[in-house]
Amino acid sequence: MRALMLLGDKQLELTEIDPPPPPAAGEVQVRVKAVALNYLDVWGFRGMAFAKRKMPLVVGVEASGEIAAVGADVTTFTPGQGVVMYGALTCGTCKACRSGRDNLCENVGGIMGFHVDGFARDLINLPARLVIPVPAGVSATDAACAPIGFATVQHMLFDNAKLEPGETVLVHAGGSGIGTAAILMAKQIGCTVITTVGDDAKAEKAKALGADHVINYKTDRFEGVTRKLTQKKGVDVVFEHVGADTFNGSLLCLKRGGRLVTCGATSGPSVTFNLMQLFQQQYRIIGSFGATMKNIAESLDKMAAGLKPVIDTTVPLAEFERGLERLAGRQVFGKVVVTF
Amino acid sequence: MRALMLLGDKQLELTEIDPPPPPAAGEVQVRVKAVALNYLDVWGFRGMAFAKRKMPLVVGVEASGEIAAVGADVTTFTPGQGVVMYGALTCGTCKACRSGRDNLCENVGGIMGFHVDGFARDLINLPARLVIPVPAGVSATDAACAPIGFATVQHMLFDNAKLEPGETVLVHAGGSGIGTAAILMAKQIGCTVITTVGDDAKAEKAKALGADHVINYKTDRFEGVTRKLTQKKGVDVVFEHVGADTFNGSLLCLKRGGRLVTCGATSGPSVTFNLMQLFQQQYRIIGSFGATMKNIAESLDKMAAGLKPVIDTTVPLAEFERGLERLAGRQVFGKVVVTF
Amino acid sequence: MRALMLLGDKQLELTEIDPPPPPAAGEVQVRVKAVALNYLDVWGFRGMAFAKRKMPLVVGVEASGEIAAVGADVTTFTPGQGVVMYGALTCGTCKACRSGRDNLCENVGGIMGFHVDGFARDLINLPARLVIPVPAGVSATDAACAPIGFATVQHMLFDNAKLEPGETVLVHAGGSGIGTAAILMAKQIGCTVITTVGDDAKAEKAKALGADHVINYKTDRFEGVTRKLTQKKGVDVVFEHVGADTFNGSLLCLKRGGRLVTCGATSGPSVTFNLMQLFQQQYRIIGSFGATMKNIAESLDKMAAGLKPVIDTTVPLAEFERGLERLAGRQVFGKVVVTF
Amino acid sequence: MRALMLLGDKQLELTEIDPPPPPAAGEVQVRVKAVALNYLDVWGFRGMAFAKRKMPLVVGVEASGEIAAVGADVTTFTPGQGVVMYGALTCGTCKACRSGRDNLCENVGGIMGFHVDGFARDLINLPARLVIPVPAGVSATDAACAPIGFATVQHMLFDNAKLEPGETVLVHAGGSGIGTAAILMAKQIGCTVITTVGDDAKAEKAKALGADHVINYKTDRFEGVTRKLTQKKGVDVVFEHVGADTFNGSLLCLKRGGRLVTCGATSGPSVTFNLMQLFQQQYRIIGSFGATMKNIAESLDKMAAGLKPVIDTTVPLAEFERGLERLAGRQVFGKVVVTF
Numbered sequence A, B, C, D: 001m002r003a004l005m006l007l008g009d010k011q012l013e014l015t016e017i018d019p020p021p022p023p024a025a026g027e028v029q030v031r032v033k034a035v036a037l038n039y040l041d042v043w044g045f046r047g048m049a050f051a052k053r054k055m056p057l058v059v060g061v062e063a064s065g066e067i068a069a070v071g072a073d074v075t076t077f078t079p080g081q082g083v084v085m086y087g088a089l090t091c092g093t094c095k096a097c098r099s100g101r102d103n104l105c106e107n108v109g110g111i112m113g114f115h116v117d118g119f120a121r122d123l124i125n126l127p128a129r130l131v132i133p134v135p136a137g138v139s140a141t142d143a144a145c146a147p148i149g150f151a152t153v154q155h156m157l158f159d160n161a162k163l164e165p166g167e168t169v170l171v172h173a174g175g176s177g178i179g180t181a182a183i184l185m186a187k188q189i190g191c192t193v194i195t196t197v198g199d200d201a202k203a204e205k206a207k208a209l210g211a212d213h214v215i216n217y218k219t220d221r222f223e224g225v226t227r228k229l230t231q232k233k234g235v236d237v238v239f240e241h242v243g244a245d246t247f248n249g250s251l252l253c254l255k256r257g258g259r260l261v262t263c264g265a266t267s268g269p270s271v272t273f274n275l276m277q278l279f280q281q282q283y284r285i286i287g288s289f290g291a292t293m294k295n296i297a298e299s300l301d302k303m304a305a306g307l308k309p310v311i312d313t314t315v316p317l318a319e320f321e322r323g324l325e326r327l328a329g330r331q332v333f334g335k336v337v338v339t340f
């Protein structure tokens, strides 16, 4: 069977490897159908990674598939059923795992496709508890965007920022994979969405997704426009993932009592800010990383209810690297998905 | 090894059975140290049960033990470690399980010791995910009261009734296993506790546990006393498990906006009540059943912090039936525990 | 100025009374623009009321208007501004009032238009703290449906039942004022809505509002259809206001762990139910009455964002009684509003 | 009557002024009994203030008293009743006020005793809605510590950090007014408390209050000791008010998923931190300012239930300045209260 291996920095190779053995008790075997790409793949590919891991490594951090076989004792899955996979090897027994707070697992065994072998292969065996059924009517390509793309946003906006209907949210980089998901999810519950993009073509697309106001951050300062759009009151929530370049501007956009939730720092991680502003304005700054299995199920439910992820490009497995280039480039709007 | 089997109604027999095989991958083998008794055992023994189950059946619904051996892939437990067991065979993969809402599992395989074989035996193999570590300093006897006795109360008072420090709670049957736990847990967070008991000896014991007011329901009407004690305002929360005899009186004890949480109906299940009272008084009536694994861990943490369960009696395994009699009798105050 | 007075059972009279004095410090004077009708008006008119009150009484329990004048110290309102009024004379100083839980005020002075004089008059003076601004773009007629019609539903579905996006809700009497609001609000956040109506014409209208499934309860048993529609799983939430006729059927429609929220019992208040079902199914039964000022503001925000109340009929003040007849009749779909 | 006026930087004068007129409708007149001191008083006295305000100014930001007279329409207070006062002139009509989120009022008229005249005078008239009754058994001296000292901590620990029983909290500056309150409140609900103090005498006192571990930050690095005490796991919550000197060390003390709540920056407000640490560790950084009226009522309830504030020193009104010196000095442990 095929597996896409990272041999070293910027060295991807599509190889033939032995298929896995039949699934053990408690396991399922999944035939992978689609892998969605993330910046994590780009960093892994380029070798910018700070992380402990050993090569060669099967890439692919986010994927969907269908059940190929089930091990003994597995009664909740049947062959042919559509599924997605949780991308971190959680222990399933610590207090966090037991509370459904999977992304706080105390004994996590690494991120699949980054620290340990990932999903870019034809077949994979996994504990059934890490596999989530896909509801009827959701395509494999869309489902592949649930475990990270949609679930991260679900976790940020609802578990963390506790976004409420009627509130206003500023979504940074509204053309990115998570930016597009944030626009869709915030609009669905009846929020006002302000978003930033880097060019006018994307501005049109963001509006078509439902964004109420789109700011081209190349030509306008987002802080000023946001404060104007909100009559100087500011927004309830800022959805951050840009980091150093926007962090203080984002705080300036917040209403008193507002919440900033962030899951990334693509422009750099080091920021200096003022504690007096923090407490006098009663801000909350919330760091978010990953998502829970519940968030993935919620994401799939939203897809089944009509909230389709924005797919920029699909490429076949052999062109994984071209997909990464598309993702890292300036034109991308939404997700890049690799099909099998 | 020993196992205590229920052969038919009121027929218990201590038998020798084969020990289990070595634990499979993902499993642990537990040496049982103590079994705590519950009304569920009494019903099971008497054969009042409405439930589907087949005899013979190993009894014991709530227990503690220590790890005897671990299967392949189990890294979070080590032999000799103290543990307790979740008493229902949850699937571990449904949405409820994944959210840490174990007692809402959609594919639960029955209650151990009641529908399927339970804990009253020397050794048992279980999936590691259903086993919870006991913190240092908690005895096997106390720990045996965590999975049902303490965790049910933790779930009722905090997950369900959302009891807050400073509130007033009426605890019915304050001398029962869960009643004593409810008094302790409510006092620990700074609540005022009113409780009912059936005789004056128990009244003294309930006061010694910290109850602020104790009502002998044989000599006084609890509704009247409670309304008097609260200057007619009523209590914030009623902890119910008596049922038909007390339900409407309990509603009368509630403050506007108050919550009644119930997990039982020992005096009968059928009640007639007034919807107009319900909505005009903005009451919440909350049915509670079982607990989550998180509640068990929380209970054990409370024990480690000094909240010791009230043990009425301990009996050896061979005298299980005498323990049941004690539990079903009028004198019992707290839990009855069977030791190995 | 005009005032519509209830002189005795079924005796309404449009009279001339003296206008109020200029508003005192802390007060505003409101020119009433529209009064929305509720079953409370019907009961008051018919004299079925159990309540303490004295005649004659200015009717009208739910209204919108505009600021006519402001008293000393009132800086947050300006003449001409659109407003709605909170319909109960809360104290503003008890713990409930201070927590924003206005409908639990410990010293409430009665419901306006029912116990004490209401809104069906040209001018009224009120404490500024009981008056809520109407956002731009919301008409007086729509706004008149916010204080009870929309806010009651906002409180029931979100504060009480904690309805979440993706859940399924059964809305009883989907053609009623609150039924239509419940359909709209549940759909807006992405829920699946099942609703009941009494004839096929209403079924069409309910579908047009967005209901996913409409049951004609005259021709089908709603319990059976609901269980079928949900593949026997049941719904997450039942929105009840029918009472005796539907209560037990509604419980049967609930998923394990489901919530029933109710604000009425038009078919009778006395129900008998089974506590064992309640706790084994882990149900929550929540009584709801009125709403908070925050709920009214949230309702107005939803209207401003496009969620328009369903208006069945508007009648002029002189035809208030005809409005009541329409409301109490079988054909009504949505709200009846009296204009000035 | 007496009033303590700030004439300019470091110029306090006890003067005679006219008593207020009888209370207007909706107002009460309060006879002040005790004023508790806060750093805000120190800053105001020294003139370090960045704030807009005009001299002379009656000082005193936190106080208790008793009702001297009530205006028309005020039925919830009676002369002689013990009360405390909310220290900011909120509007009572904005969405925040209506939700019980008083410290987010959109039209707040300034902090009394700092921006506008405060409580250090014999009599004061106030809107009844800003006055909170003191429960039986709480002395005027203790009650004076509720509006800021206790309520700020109540808001930080419970509304903001959502501290749960069984969690571990690091309280900075455990000998300060809010530090002592934080130790007491966290212990009351069953938390483990680690605290820092500046000398060994205070260490003894902090232990006597119930702190489980006390670190002398002069002789030990608090980060290292805290990580050691928690077996490198870190604490669930850090209670911060020191600022620049401790902020990054405090983050290092946090468990993954932990919360840092802060209300001050006595050592300086500017901090540089790492966003990658923030989101990878899933931290929450929460700025807190002031408290709600509900928090004040909750604080008084805790005092009535036995949680007495730690009073370092009481001084008579004429020695207000000596009280400020004591508060600003190194020896203070707990609150300084000025009596009338």
Ligand SMILES: [Zn+2]
Binding pocket: A090, A091, A092, A093, A094, A095, A096, A097, A098, A104, A105, A106, A107, A108
């Ligand atoms: Zn884990």
Ligand SMILES: [Zn+2]
Binding pocket: B090, B091, B092, B093, B094, B095, B096, B097, B104, B105, B106, B107, B108
């Ligand atoms: Zn399950």
Ligand SMILES: [Zn+2]
Binding pocket: C090, C091, C092, C093, C094, C095, C096, C097, C104, C105, C106, C107, C108
């Ligand atoms: Zn009130």
Ligand SMILES: [Zn+2]
Binding pocket: D090, D091, D092, D093, D094, D095, D096, D097, D098, D104, D105, D106, D107, D108
């Ligand atoms: Zn306000």
